Amino acid sequence: MASSGQKVVLITGCSSGIGLRIAVLLAKDEKKRYHVIATMRDLKKKDKLVEAAGDAYGQTLTLQPLDVCSDESVKQCVNSVKDRHIDILINNAGIGLLGPIESISMEEMKKVFETNFFGMVRMIKEVIPDMKKRRSGHIVVMSSVMGLQGVVFNDVYTASKFAVEGFCESLAVQLLKFNVNMSLIEPGPVHTEFEMKMMEDVAKMEFPGADTDTIRYFKDVYIPSSMDIFEAMGQTPEDIAKCTKKVIESSRPRFRNLTNSLYTPIVAMKYADETGGLSVHTFYNLLFNFGPLMHFSMTILKCLTCSCLRRRTISPN
Numbered sequence: 315m316a317s318s319g320q321k322v323v324l325i326t327g328c329s330s331g332i333g334l335r336i337a338v339l340l341a342k343d344e345k346k347r348y349h350v351i352a353t354m355r356d357l358k359k360k361d362k363l364v365e366a367a368g369d370a371y372g373q374t375l376t377l378q379p380l381d382v383c384s385d386e387s388v389k390q391c392v393n394s395v396k397d398r399h400i401d402i403l404i405n406n407a408g409i410g411l412l413g414p415i416e417s418i419s420m421e422e423m424k425k426v427f428e429t430n431f432f433g434m435v436r437m438i439k440e441v442i443p444d445m446k447k448r449r450s451g452h453i454v455v456m457s458s459v460m461g462l463q464g465v466v467f468n469d470v471y472t473a474s475k476f477a478v479e480g481f482c483e484s485l486a487v488q489l490l491k492f493n494v495n496m497s498l499i500e501p502g503p504v505h506t507e508f509e510m511k512m513m514e515d516v517a518k519m520e521f522p523g524a525d526t527d528t529i530r531y532f533k534d535v536y537i538p539s540s541m542d543i544f545e546a547m548g549q550t551p552e553d554i555a556k557c558t559k560k561v562i563e564s565s566r567p568r569f570r571n572l573t574n575s576l577y578t579p580i581v582a583m584k585y586a587d588e589t590g591g592l593s594v595h596t597f598y599n600l601l602f603n604f605g606p607l608m609h610f611s612m613t614i615l616k617c618l619t620c621s622c623l624r625r626r627t628i629s630p631n
């Protein structure tokens with residue numbers, strides 16, 4: 315149970331990756347300012363978290379089952395919290411989906427929206443009545459740079475994160491009237507199981523319904539370039555956890571928080587040309603004309619990220 319003065323933080327999707335690291339970092343806060351309710355849909359997967367939490371487990375960190383795709387599970391979990399008092403909700407649970415849309419079933423696409431978008435909405439709907447009543451609270455959402463800029467062959471995942479962005483941007487205004495803050499964290503590539511799960515899915519894919527050219531562009535052009543991007547730009551889940559901690563500890567938390575300054579030019583490009591042409595053609599060229607030279611284009615990207623742009627992101631340290 316939280317002791318007085320401690321902030322209650324509920325985090326979704328703590329069995330691995332970013333959620334696990336945020337839970338551990340907050341639970342190990344040296345001033346013990348947080349009581350972390352780390353949730354996961356299958357408690358059989360708790361070992362990695364329990365081990366990483368060490369002494370904090372059972373003290374500043376407790377576990378609860380929570381599946382963001384189930385109304386009942388969300389209700390049960392929030393009801394299990396003393397007085398339903400949650401100071402900070404961190405919506406982290408999410409899944410990826412990669413590949414030509416011709417090969418992806420509608421069921422798979424709906425699952426991505428059910429988890430990434432409706433899962434977040436379900437959580438927020440459950441906690442805001444109490445936060446509004448108390449005139450205090452902070453909702454943090456793990457969005458993505460793919461919520462700001464579309465990326466080829468990530469069509470459905472990107473769409474789910476765009477939905478997250480639109481929803482939160484709209485709700486943030488109303489919540490501010492009740493002194494409830496809303497913050498989006500916008501990571502680029504992060505080395506977690508997310509990356510592994512997607513690559514495993516791709517290896518198994520047979521691409522029904524897709525033509526040979528599309529399959530070739532996906533497997534021989536996109537995948538190697540994407541691996542280069544992960545290698546050159548990839549952050550660790552610890553980096554994202556540190557950025558998230560900074561955001562929740564800020565006296566005036568920002569709404570959007572890029573974690574990787576290398577992405578700033580990509581996002582800026584979108585706002586530099588409202589017709590969208592600059593983004594579409596730059597991405598086309600980077601992938602199809604400079605794809606084999608991706609290492610080289612990564613260097614250009616790094617040069618573009620000058621110090622004034624760097625100031626606009628939150629460094630993990």
Ligand SMILES: NC(=O)C1=CN([C@@H]2O[C@H](COP(=O)(O)OP(=O)(O)OC[C@H]3O[C@@H](n4cnc5c(N)ncnc54)[C@H](OP(=O)(O)O)[C@@H]3O)[C@@H](O)[C@H]2O)C=CC1
Pocket residue numbers: 326327328329330331332333354355356359380381382383406407408409410429433456457458459500501502503504505506507508509511551
């Ligand atoms: N890795 C990356 O490159 C990036 C990731 N993100 C976002 O970060 C978030 C975390 O991803 P990351 O840590 O990388 O990936 P992981 O796959 O390591 O973690 C995802 C977590 O979400 C959980 N989850 C999935 N479905 C549900 C559900 N229905 N209910 C509850 N939990 C669920 C998973 O649980 P289980 O073990 O049960 O499957 C797991 O704990 C996601 O929202 C993702 O979109 C954003 C930008 C980049």
Ligand SMILES: CC1=C(/C=C/C(C)=C/C=C/C(C)=C/C=O)C(C)(C)CCC1
Pocket residue numbers: 457458459460465466501502503504536539540543544597600601
């Ligand atoms: C930037 C960029 C590319 C890839 C970006 C990738 C792979 C981003 C991954 C982001 C993730 C994993 C976000 C999770 O939410 C391409 C298309 C190769 C073309 C050149 C520019």
